[in-house]
Amino acid sequence: MSATAAARPRPAIGRWWSALGPTGGALVALIVLVAANSIFTPNFATAGNFWNVLLQLSVTLLVSVGMTFVIATGGVDLAVGSVMAISAAVAAVTVDQGLWIAIPLALAAGMAVGLLNGAFVSYFKVQAIVVTLATLLAGRGMAQVINRDGALLTIEDPGFLALGRGHVGPLPVQVLIAAVVVALAVFLLRSTPFGRYVLAAGGNPAAARLAGVPVNRTVVSVYVLSGLLAGMAGLIEASRLGASAAAKIGQGAELDAIAAVVVGGTLLSGGRATLLGTVVGALIMQVIATSFNMLLIPYSWSLAFKALIILVAVYLQRPRRV
Amino acid sequence: MEHQGQIGGSGPALAVPPGAAGTPPTHGAGGGVPVPRAPAFRSKAASMLQRQGAVVALIIVCIFGAIRYEPFATPENLLNVLRQNSMLGLVALGMTMVILTGGIDLSVGSVLAVAGITTAWLSPQGTAVALLGGLAAGAVLGALNGVLITRAGIQPFIVTLAMMIAARGAALGATDENSVHVDRAAKGIMWLGRGKVVGIPVPVLLAALAFLAGWVVLRYTRFGRYVYAAGDHQDAARLLGLKVDRVLIATYAISGALAGLAGIVLAGRLGAGQPVAGNGWELDAIAAVVVGGTLLSGGQGGVGATVVGVLLLGIIFNLFNLEGTITPWWQGVLRGIFLLGVVVVQSRLQRRAAKAA
Numbered sequence A: 001m002s003a004t005a006a007a008r009p010r011p012a013i014g015r016w017w018s019a020l021g022p023t024g025g026a027l028v029a030l031i032v033l034v035a036a037n038s039i040f041t042p043n044f045a046t047a048g049n050f051w052n053v054l055l056q057l058s059v060t061l062l063v064s065v066g067m068t069f070v071i072a073t074g075g076v077d078l079a080v081g082s083v084m085a086i087s088a089a090v091a092a093v094t095v096d097q098g099l100w101i102a103i104p105l106a107l108a109a110g111m112a113v114g115l116l117n118g119a120f121v122s123y124f125k126v127q128a129i130v131v132t133l134a135t136l137l138a139g140r141g142m143a144q145v146i147n148r149d150g151a152l153l154t155i156e157d158p159g160f161l162a163l164g165r166g167h168v169g170p171l172p173v174q175v176l177i178a179a180v181v182v183a184l185a186v187f188l189l190r191s192t193p194f195g196r197y198v199l200a201a202g203g204n205p206a207a208a209r210l211a212g213v214p215v216n217r218t219v220v221s222v223y224v225l226s227g228l229l230a231g232m233a234g235l236i237e238a239s240r241l242g243a244s245a246a247a248k249i250g251q252g253a254e255l256d257a258i259a260a261v262v263v264g265g266t267l268l269s270g271g272r273a274t275l276l277g278t279v280v281g282a283l284i285m286q287v288i289a290t291s292f293n294m295l296l297i298p299y300s301w302s303l304a305f306k307a308l309i310i311l312v313a314v315y316l317q318r319p320r321r322v
Numbered sequence B: 001m002e003h004q005g006q007i008g009g010s011g012p013a014l015a016v017p018p019g020a021a022g023t024p025p026t027h028g029a030g031g032g033v034p035v036p037r038a039p040a041f042r043s044k045a046a047s048m049l050q051r052q053g054a055v056v057a058l059i060i061v062c063i064f065g066a067i068r069y070e071p072f073a074t075p076e077n078l079l080n081v082l083r084q085n086s087m088l089g090l091v092a093l094g095m096t097m098v099i100l101t102g103g104i105d106l107s108v109g110s111v112l113a114v115a116g117i118t119t120a121w122l123s124p125q126g127t128a129v130a131l132l133g134g135l136a137a138g139a140v141l142g143a144l145n146g147v148l149i150t151r152a153g154i155q156p157f158i159v160t161l162a163m164m165i166a167a168r169g170a171a172l173g174a175t176d177e178n179s180v181h182v183d184r185a186a187k188g189i190m191w192l193g194r195g196k197v198v199g200i201p202v203p204v205l206l207a208a209l210a211f212l213a214g215w216v217v218l219r220y221t222r223f224g225r226y227v228y229a230a231g232d233h234q235d236a237a238r239l240l241g242l243k244v245d246r247v248l249i250a251t252y253a254i255s256g257a258l259a260g261l262a263g264i265v266l267a268g269r270l271g272a273g274q275p276v277a278g279n280g281w282e283l284d285a286i287a288a289v290v291v292g293g294t295l296l297s298g299g300q301g302g303v304g305a306t307v308v309g310v311l312l313l314g315i316i317f318n319l320f321n322l323e324g325t326i327t328p329w330w331q332g333v334l335r336g337i338f339l340l341g342v343v344v345v346q347s348r349l350q351r352r353a354a355k356a357a
Helices: A002-007 A016-020 A024-040 A047-072 A080-097 A099-122 A128-146 A158-165 A173-191 A193-203 A205-210 A215-241 A253-264 A275-294 A299-317 B025-030 B039-068 B075-100 B108-125 B127-151 B156-175 B187-194 B202-220 B222-232 B234-239 B244-270 B281-292 B303-323 B328-356
Strands: A152-154 A243-245
Touching: A024 A275, A024 A299, A047 A080, A047 A173, A047 A193, A047 A215, A047 A253, A047 A275, A080 A099, A080 A128, A080 A152, A080 A215, A080 A243, A080 A253, A099 A128, A099 A158, A099 A215, A128 B281, A128 B328, A158 A173, A158 A215, A173 A193, A173 A215, A173 A275, A193 A205, A193 A215, A205 A215, A215 A243, A253 A275, A253 A299, A253 B156, A275 A299, A299 B156, B039 B303, B039 B328, B075 B108, B075 B202, B075 B222, B075 B244, B075 B281, B075 B303, B108 B127, B108 B156, B108 B244, B108 B281, B127 B156, B127 B187, B127 B244, B187 B202, B187 B244, B202 B222, B202 B244, B202 B303, B222 B234, B222 B244, B234 B244, B281 B303, B281 B328, B303 B328
Parallel strands: none
Antiparallel strands: A152 A243
């Protein structure tokens, strides 16, 4: 990823931050944020708060990783929030059959929505934003239907609750899951043909097709992956809540994920992706939310600040016109 | 740069209850039947159906509604549908212009809330001040979108996403998350939301006027042609010497102002400006624009298409309610499926038309 950036010619003076690659601006912003908070926010630089940030980060991160792949192909997946709600609802109504049925079923439901998205985007050539807007609307309704018509279903299975509340050694389970997913995703994007295909399909689909890249299959896989990861995020969220609330779970998650991805330096137009950037982007958003919370600044102003960060980060990373 | 973009019924369509449409249904169904060995006719039919498909669907839905549900074709019900959808119509009108330039405006819902609150705040100063204040708030936020998009060179999706988040934050923060009451001094604002002129609700008249104005501007003015040109091929438009940046800024400002107007009407209707108003409206507006047949890629479509799109989605919602047995959750599912079906058909027809051309 930094290799792509190094290949781009740039003037020697100015834009020093871009020497760090497309993620550079975001990384600098993160360091500044953390440093400022360590000084000015009481109790920010503590171990307890460190885990707190990571805990709240993991759900956003799972969704953002899938979103990074989708955006790398030049698409977007607005349906992730609804997929989270669907997967939580499926788990809630099947958890009595045992975890080995409930969790795979929930993940399969997420992948099914992804498959639908991918099929419409690649084979029917409908714009991703329209397709996933439709599945966002339909998916939220579907989640309510599955959730016994909008009821709040509590989940008491201890194994399921461990997903969002348990620990392995000092590590919370959900942080572990997110870390493993990020590591696998980095491997997938950097070191496998699939990763090349994703970037090729996003950079120039026509050229990729001529070069023998299975563009349609790649695009479908990417949406399925996004559905799978959103499904996982939905399970963790339900486990944390101890219930499936179809109206609430994943509401607005698509915007958080898109923000994290673009702040990290992945181009919305596709063809360039950086998962580490996405991690940094998600961290920035979470640090802002947490620190504003600790400083007792109203939630509303953290929204305004987030918006500013998105604009500044994207402005600094914008590709120059040739 | 002349475009055949205008689709279907024009502005005044909103003022005429669509249930009264006397066109025989066979006319619509016949358009899709392929005639063997006449590829020219076939492609013409495809292109015609792509442009008029939403109108055909609207007529079919209305006839279905009139036959199946007795209360559907009553003036009260139809006026109610129009009134409920008039505010979304205003938002969708602005969205149409933005989408015609090849952009998108995700901030309309938040801008609507900011304008409603501004109007409620200014309402002790009287109707005129409150109205102008709300409109100005919307226009300024919209223009800011346009400036960031053109001058800073950031994609519309991101700029308006940031504006959506920031404006919602400002609306929540400035009001401490409480609604702001509209003062009695501003009777006119209340009238905008609740009044009637010869039996027709004021919001409906307002939306009809706005659509008529939008139709005239897009069809008959230089600015309107520039909007299509900017969306069709922005670099070419620039090379031709069009002031594309100014056109874009104006378009986003108009979208903001129309969202603001919707916010004012809503504030008048509710008697208060609410910081959570308009949440998710950007999605409904985009859906209405797309269902009408305006292409998200820009340059093709028009105001008439959006009227049809808004009415189609609104009437389907109305039919769900008249049916009575469909839960809101299933309504959501069905609406999503309907949207998906419409865009798939459109994209097929569009490609067929393009291939034949």
